[in-house]
Amino acid sequence: xxxxxxxxxxxxxxxxxxxxxxxxxxxxxxxxxxxxxxxxxxxxxxxxxxxxxxxxxxxxxxxxxxxxxxxxxxxxxxxxxxxxxxxxxxxxxxxxxxxxxxxxxxxxxxxxxxx
Amino acid sequence: xxxxxxxxxxxxxxxxxxxxxxxxxxxxxxxxxxxxxxxxxxxxxxxxxxxxxxxxxxxxxxxxxxxxxxxxxxxxxxxxxxxxxxxxxxxxxxxxxxxxxxxxxxxxxxxx
Numbered sequence: 001x002x003x004x005x006x007x008x009x010x011x012x013x014x015x016x017x018x019x020x021x022x023x024x025x026x027x028x029x030x031x032x033x034x035x036x037x038x039x040x041x042x043x044x045x046x047x048x049x050x051x052x053x054x055x056x057x058x059x060x061x062x063x064x065x066x067x068x069x070x071x072x073x074x075x076x077x078x079x080x081x082x083x084x085x086x087x088x089x090x091x092x093x094x095x096x097x098x099x100x101x102x103x104x105x106x107x108x109x110x111x112x113x114x115x
Numbered sequence: 116x117x118x119x120x121x122x123x124x125x126x127x128x129x130x131x132x133x134x135x136x137x138x139x140x141x142x143x144x145x146x147x148x149x150x151x152x153x154x155x156x157x158x159x160x161x162x163x164x165x166x167x168x169x170x171x172x173x174x175x176x177x178x179x180x181x182x183x184x185x186x187x188x189x190x191x192x193x194x195x196x197x198x199x200x201x202x203x204x205x206x207x208x209x210x211x212x213x214x215x216x217x218x219x220x221x222x223x224x225x226x227x
Contacts, residue, residue, distance in 0.1 A: 034215070042190040044159065061216060075201045093158060104215065106214070 002028050002098035006107025013084055013114055021110045023094030029074035030096035034104070037069075038091040047092075050077040063112045084114040117142040119207050122219025129226050132194050136206035136221045139187040145207040148181060148188045153202045153220075159194075163190070195225045 003026040013019050023033055031052045036044040048069055049057040056069035057074040077096075081088055094107040118141040128134050138149075144165035151159035165179045165188065172179050176195075181188040192199055201202045202222050207217035 040208075041222075043219045045217075049214075055133070091156075105159065106151075108158050108161075109154070109156075 002096070002105040004030075004094065004096050004105045004107045005109075006110060008096055008110055009108055010111040011113070013112070015085055016113055018082045019084055019112060020082055021081075021092055021094075023077045023079070023096070023107050023110075025075045025096050025098070028098040030095075030098070031074060031094045033071060033077040033094055034075075035069065035079050036093045038093060038109075040091075043091065052077075062069075064069065071078055081112065086111070086114045088112065089114045117145055117207055117214065117216040119205060119216045120216045121143060121205050121221060122160065123221060124223070125222045127224045127226065128195055129195060130195060132195055134190075134192045134199070134223055134225075136190045136203055136205070136223070138186075138189070138207075138218050139186060140207040141217075142207070143158065143183075143186065143207070144209050147208050148179070149206050149215075150177075150179060150190050151204045151217075153204060155202075173178070195223075197222050197225050199223060200225045208220075 002101045005023050013038045033050040035047045038044050039046050047062045050069045050071040052071045071077040091109050091111050093109040095104045097104050120138040121138045127131045149164035150162050152162045153159040155208050163177050163179050176193045178191040204220050206215050
């Protein structure tokens, strides 16, 4: 089955700094990847759709200048949280779809804590 | 856009009993309905899915039913075990549209 690797699994950073999260499809090519955010005890909220070779599509209310997405290749998408603030602390998860047979596969998630 | 509602938010059952989680969706064009199990701090794992051309699908102790007319689908877990305890999310999307929306989640606790 499809495997999606996400790094780092957790990160602590100071307010005002930037953090980059990587999402890799290990055994398949993903023209589209998705970035979700999950607050404690809440559901997954789609932040943006990452498209290889083009600009990401952001959901309403998500600041594209704050959450920079780069889909540089068919196996790698990155999410950079710029000028992080404590309210950005959350669990960020990426996902990708290998094909209709496998559905969506999620990365292991990144727990971001901004202090 | 699609709106998915999920009930109940918490569910507690005795080991061996059945558990049922229900979801409704708003977009009649949605045609793919997966269910995910998420343990604390871990990634959601797909446990079963159903497409709109099927009314029911079963995989061992897990089954999903879909009522397209009423726009609701349900997850059924039989003979529950303590390891079934987790948060379960339903989702809906239009295949090929890459736009999956999740329900709010149900925290299932199976008491031994």
